[in-house]
Amino acid sequence: MSAVLEKATFSKEAYKEAAGRLFHNEREQGYKPVGLHLYRLPTGPILYARVRMHKPAAEGVYEKLIRPFFHDGIEWKRGEPKQDNGKLLYGLADVQNLPQALVIVGEGEQKADELTKIGAGRLAGVTSGSASSASHADWSPLAGRHVLLWPDFDEPGSKYVDAIAAKLQVLGCALQRVDVAALDLPHKGDVMDWAERFRAAHDRTPTADDVLALPMTKAVPLDPPIGDPAEIDVWPAPQLLSAMTAPLDYPIESLPPRLRAAVEEVHRFVQAPLALVASTAVAALSLAIQAHVDVKRAERLTGPVGLFMLTIADSGERKSTCDTFFTRAIRDYEAEQAVDGKFVIDNYQADLAAWEANYNGVKEKIKSTAKAGKQSTTDLREELRDLEHDKPVQPKVPRLVYADVTPEALAFSLYKQWPSGGVVSAEAGIVFGSHGMGADSVMRNLATLNQLWDGNSLTIDRRTSDSYTVRGARLTVALQVQAATLRSFFDRSGALARGTGFLARFLIAWPQSTQGYRLFKDAPDDWPHLDAFNQRIADILRLPIPTDEGGNLVPVMLPLSPEAKDAWTKFHDEVEVSLRTGGELCDVRDVASKSADNAARLAALFHMFSGDTGPIAVDALENASSIAAWHLSESKRFFSELAVPEDVVHAGRLDAWLIEHCSATGAPSVSRRDAQRLGPVRKREPLAEALQVLEDLGRLRVEQMGKQITVNPALLEGVAL
Structure with missing residues (x-):
């Protein structure tokens, strides 16, 4: 047992509270906690616990669920802690405190508790857990004790105590066994059934004397001895795979109703991981809305609403299909603008050709006049200046979606073509594996993407062509990448990807694959919720984007309502406290430090998509914080496992x-x-x-x-x- 675990002691109330958080999803599925079993060290401190939950299945029948959990010295986790010498027995502290008591071993914690209660200091109930757990428990603390074995009235129960008898025999225990066949119990009947029947028959609770009066058989010596390795399947105690953390369910209930309905509709048909479907839809919101609004978190804390989203998944998870569904209105808008803009572009090119002819003609005149030396070129130079001011300006035709593009090319397009865009790729190896992310250029390109996420002006200096400055541009990034590709990217970029804050800006999702479970479904005839989603996106795209005289974006500033500001502050502070050394988020401080910013961005997107007016309401902020917190948990899960082989x-x-x-x-x-x-x-x-x-x-x-x-x-x- 690790020193960390030995020091990490918590009260029963702390375990109750932790169980409520850890097993929230099970409660949502209809399971109700009915018991909390604390596995205590012989000296009393709790090592771990098992929560017992029941779910009604029919009248008088329920489904049983028993799940272990513990605190590893840093955070609460599902599973059992590593126990080097075998699994800790349940009830061991009672055995230690009652040295003269009869130890009774049964199957399951509930029965051990019942026997200890009945015994009132004369009996100590003990168990290793279920019928399959005997072989990997540490039975040595019972050495030399008088032990009564009480099996359930079925074959697994009999085999369970047979296996225990084999282990306790070599420990010098005096063994007896309750003759359950003589107790007139139903099949599978156990301690709980016996106690219930006793109360009904005698109108009182049984006592230790009643237990000792039960028919018994001597368990040892046995001929032949119990415990023939050929007959008893001995498993070691499974060691904890502590590096792996189970993902939380995606909080789809926190999405705006119209968005949630579209996500659920697509998810039912595509059968891709829910988090992937939802992230794709949210990215479409970001791409459509980012040019129109910014968000004000507090005084002097303002910024864009564009999101960087990263889904870590294998090829074949159907992100491309989801992109097609949720970006339909965006791509239709692009196509419409390209058609409408063709006439304008043709005119521009004709005007530019005429201007270049005039410009070059004046230059030639200046050159020939200067060479002849007979007259002044002053008037010609003035004419050239006038032409320079009259040079046709290239009209901007919206291009919103990019796939295979380097950060430098993206910045130029945002400067020259349209000030709002998004990198949307189902194969992000194109981005993370491209030459633009090579060792020589990675620092520069990460900084470029960081600046665009921040909404800062970005100056690009060039050696062979004109330098330029990107002002007011807005960027969304929505990528899917395989874990192996991302690992390779980290190998090439070293600590830069995290040290520069690049990946800290991403809302990460690492969903479990659904491949192998996606049975064929015919496409539905109608998509009412998806159609409503795309219609709302189309309506937003048709709104004129706010720009200044230079054509730079000046999005409308959305403030938080006072209630939303309070909720945002609370979320920010809760995250901040968790960054302390030893805190839950101390190992992902870079990501966590951007989480409140991302929550405000999501709230602004939800606000505008829902058609709300005025300041951002508290409901939008709280729902956005729930989504941001989920992505933060995914980041923690991924980065904690990134260092694992x-x-x-x-x-x-x-x-x-x-x-x-x-x-x-x-x-x-x-x-x-x-x-x-x-x-x-x-x-x-x-x-x-x-x-x-x-x-x-x-x-x-x-x-x-x-x-x-x-x-x-x-x-x-x-x-x-």
Whole structure:
């Protein structure tokens, strides 16, 4: 056990509060907490806990869910802490405090608590957990004690106490066993059933004497001895894969109703990860709205509303399809403007050709006159100056969407063609893997993108052509990149990507893949919510963009209402406090420092998309803060795992998939072929490396000549197999 865990002690109330936060999603699914079981060290401090939840399935029937969680010294996490010497027994503190008590071992924490309560100091209920947990628990603290084994009245219950008897026998324990067959219990009947029947029959609570009066058999010596390795399947305690953190559900309820309806409609058909679908839609809002409004967070704290969004996912997750749905109005607008602008561009080119002819003619006259030396060139030079002032200005025709573009080319287009645009790519390797992000130019190009996110003026100095300054431009970035490509980018750029604040500006999503679960669906005949979404985007795009005399954007400033300002301040301060050393966000300070800014940007986008007027309302700000906080949790998850070796990252994703798959199928095993075909690690070598990592941690076994993968039963507790 680590020193960090030994020092990180929390009260029962703290565990209750943590359970409420960690298992919020389960409560949303209809599960209600009915018990909290605290695993205490012999000296009393809590090492970890297991929350018991029930969900009504039918009258008198419920689904059971039991999940462990702990505090690692920094934050609360699902799972059990690493325990080097085997799993801690539940009820061990009672055993320590009651040295003369009879130890009764049963299956499950609820029964151990009941027996300790009944015993009133004479009995100490103990358990290792479920029927599959006996082999990986540390039973040594019971050495030499008098132990009564109370199995559930079924085959798994019998095998459970058989396995325990084998371990306690070598520890010198005096063993007896309740003869459950003589208790007239129903099949699967247990301690709780016996106690309930006793109360009904005797109109009182049973006591320790009633327990001791039960029919018993002597558990040892046994002939032949229990514990033949060939008959008892002994698993090690699974070690915690601590580098991996489970993702939170995307808070879709925080999106504006019209946006949420469109996202859900597309998600139902495309079946891409929900966070990917939602991020694509939000990026479309950013691209359409950013030219029209800025947001004022506080006095002297103003800025653009354009977002940088990054979805980390494999190819084939259907981001391109989602882009097509949500940017339809934007691309239609571009096409319309290109057609309408063709006549204007043709006229401009004709005017420019005529101007160049006049300009060059005057230059030739100056040259010949100066050469002859017979008259002054003053009038000709004045004519040339006048022509310079009359040079035709290239009309700006909207171009909003870019894919394969370098930051320098993007800046020039924002300066020359249209002051608002977006880099939208389903294969962001084009961006992160391009020569524009090479080692020689990465610092300059990251700074360019940072300046555009900030909305600052940007001066581009050139050696072979005119320098220029981009003023008032607005930029959205919406990319999908594979984790391997992003790792390679970090390898090339070193610490610059984070040190310059480049990735800190992104709202990151790292959703779990839906590939392998997207069964065919016919496209719906109508898309009412998506059509409404695109109609609203089209209406916004047709609004004239606000510009100054020089053609630079001057978006309308949207302030926060007083209530929204209070909510924004609260969100900002909560994040700020978490940046302290040892705080929940101290390892992602760069990203967290931009989170409140992104929340204000999202609020402004939600405000305008919804057609609201006046200052930004508190509801928009609170919903935006919920979205920003979710992206912040994704950033923390990604950056904490970025430093982890790739084989361990693959192992974490495979581990989560295996547990989910076995839970869904009700089988403890899956073929290696199906794991490769359906799971998150599709290539042979990375799969082999991930399996080796998980096998070394005792989380699975690769059996049948490498063809079958069996998950450690301890990881499937609470799942009916």
